Amino acid sequence: QKETIVLGTFxxxxxxxxxxxxxxxxxxxxxxxxxxxxxxxxxxxxxATVRMNNDILSDSCPDILDLADLNLxxxxxKGLFADLNDYLENSSLLKRSDILDSLLTAYTIENKLxxxxxxxxxxxxxxxxxxxxxxxxxxxxxxxxxAEAHPEAExxxxxxxxxxxQYLMSYNENAFIDWHSGTCHFDSDNFKQLLKFAGxxxxxxxQSPEQSSTPVRIQNGEVLLLEVxxxxxxxxxxxxxIYGSEGACVGFPSADGSAGCMLIPYxxxxxxxxxxxxDGAWAFIEKLLTSGDRDSVFFPSQKxxxxxxxxxxxxxxxxxxxxxxxxxxxxxxxxxxxHIPSREEVDMTLKLIEAAKPVSFSDADEVTAIINEExxxxxxxxxxxxxxxxxxxxxxxxxxxxx
Numbered sequence: 001q002k003e004t005i006v007l008g009t010f011x012x013x014x015x016x017x018x019x020x021x022x023x024x025x026x027x028x029x030x031x032x033x034x035x036x037x038x039x040x041x042x043x044x045x046x047x048a049t050v051r052m053n054n055d056i057l058s059d060s061c062p063d064i065l066d067l068a069d070l071n072l073x074x075x076x077x078k079g080l081f082a083d084l085n086d087y088l089e090n091s092s093l094l095k096r097s098d099i100l101d102s103l104l105t106a107y108t109i110e111n112k113l114x115x116x117x118x119x120x121x122x123x124x125x126x127x128x129x130x131x132x133x134x135x136x137x138x139x140x141x142x143x144x145x146x147a148e149a150h151p152e153a154e155x156x157x158x159x160x161x162x163x164x165x166q167y168l169m170s171y172n173e174n175a176f177i178d179w180h181s182g183t184c185h186f187d188s189d190n191f192k193q194l195l196k197f198a199g200x201x202x203x204x205x206x207q208s209p210e211q212s213s214t215p216v217r218i219q220n221g222e223v224l225l226l227e228v229x230x231x232x233x234x235x236x237x238x239x240x241x242i243y244g245s246e247g248a249c250v251g252f253p254s255a256d257g258s259a260g261c262m263l264i265p266y267x268x269x270x271x272x273x274x275x276x277x278x279d280g281a282w283a284f285i286e287k288l289l290t291s292g293d294r295d296s297v298f299f300p301s302q303k304x305x306x307x308x309x310x311x312x313x314x315x316x317x318x319x320x321x322x323x324x325x326x327x328x329x330x331x332x333x334x335x336x337x338x339h340i341p342s343r344e345e346v347d348m349t350l351k352l353i354e355a356a357k358p359v360s361f362s363d364a365d366e367v368t369a370i371i372n373e374e375x376x377x378x379x380x381x382x383x384x385x386x387x388x389x390x391x392x393x394x395x396x397x398x399x400x401x402x403x
Contacts, residue, residue: 002031005280007269008055008062010048010069011038015267015296023287030280035062045069049366056080056272063275064284067115067268071365072358074400076109077179082271084113087282093290098302106263106357110180118267118288119298122230122349122356124249124260125167126239131224132250136259136355140172140190143253144197150224157214157223161201161379162372167227168194169368170262170359171254177367182401186371186393192385199379213331215242225250231298233313233341236349238329241336249352263356266298299353310350313341370395 007020012034020032037048037055055061056075065081075081088096096104099116107114124136131146132138147155156167172194176185185191217223219242228239228249240247252260267288271281289301300306328337374392377383383391 002027002029003277003280005030005032005064005277005284006035006062007032007064007066007284008035008037008052009066010045010052011036011040012066013266016066019267019288020284022291023284026287027283030277030283032064032284061272061274063277063281064269064271067265067270071367072107072114073109073173073179076112076114080272081112081114082273082275082278084116084271084282084285087286088113088116091286093286098304100301100303100306100353102354102356103263103301107268115265115268115270116285116289117265117301119296119300120266120356121264121298122352123262123264124228124230124251124352126226126228126243126247126249127224128243129246129248132248134248136249136251136261136352137257138250138253139255139257140168140194140253142257143168144193146224147197153221154223156225156227157217158205158207159201160203160205161198164198164201165194165371165375166368167252168198169371170252171260171357173359175255177396177400179400182397184393184397184400186396187389192389195375195378195385195389198375203379213334215331215334215336218242230349230352233310233346233349234326234338236345237338237341238336240345249348251355259355261352261356263358265358266296306353310346313346314343366399367396370399
């Protein structure tokens with residue numbers, strides 16, 4: 001009779017399900033059972049969040065939580081997670097030195113190692129080097145100043161104000177919320193400036209079939225910044241083709257001006273402090289890190305695998321003799337053909353990996369939902385800015401201090 005370990009998740013991925021099946025086949029002591037909180041019929045995330053929170057607060061708390069779409073800082077501030085440091089130090093399969101240092105630092109909160117993702121991707125912003133500089137990182141004020149200096153251009157192509165809130169809040173959570181003390185600062189001048197800026201964007205971006213493609217609009221000076229998604233060592237090529245040698249990854253604005261390169265984790269599981277089977281939960285996480293989803297297209301968290309992936313990228317064979325050309329991306333007015341990555345392109349990606357940090361705000365985040373909901377009255381002129389930020393301050397304060 002195996003001991004059951006419950007793994008709680010909003011919605012499981014095929015990679016997670018495969019990892020669970022492999023673990024259950026091989027482990028003689030423990031059996032992992034996935035508990036999904038998102039109803040596949042309604043896809044009501046608010047309802048799923050309530051049900052997950054109810055379990056977390058009760059004796060039905062899962063042994064493991066899949067951290068996808070969860071506010072890590074909020075949950076960590078409540079002491080929900082066990083510290084993985086000792087498990088990693090005593091592991092017979094993994095050493096601390098096997099894992100990327102930046103990942104271990106990124107997921108250490110109040111001296112607790114909360115999770116170690118098995119894989120990850122990156123998201124950042126690229127702009128013109130002459131305008132954003134060579135160094136990664138800028139503040140919210142610097143981004144707004146840059147936009148105001150170019151009134152004839154759009155900051156992003158086809159972006160709504162809700163999306164702008166997402167961009168601006170991504171690395172500014174700590175400027176407005178202290179999860180540990182339960183204090184909020186949404187009535188500050190900085191947040192008022194953020195809402196004023198977001199109010200300049202449309203509720204829904206206009207769609208025009210005659211409009212040029214994003215690459216052409218950037219090159220014509222009609223759009224300033226590009227959101228860059230990096231899933232492998234090929235991904236950096238397209239944004240560099242758009243901006244040429246003048247492209248620079250400045251990142252999302254942050255409160256302290258540090259590099260705002262977003263780390264998006266996959267296979268990030270945490271052990272709950274309430275679990276009575278922590279050793280079994282760690283055995284599953286250990287298995288996920290050492291043998292889970294080896295064929296993933298995303299960046300691996302282990303140094304040796306990442307180095308292999310980087311080496312394979314630049315050493316890809318060209319069997320068809322196409323001078324390194326691989327596949328093409330075409331718009332009606334612009335196209336680009338990918339090539340075997342250069343060493344410089346791989347090194348640029350590795351530099352971004354080193355700087356990347358996770359963020360708590362996601363599309364489903366409750367705080368973001370509160371901001372977007374209440375800000376609508378300000379955008380429509382139905383309430384003043386001061387009235388709206390007072391409501392946001394009150395609602396977020398109650399949310400942050402919920403038991």
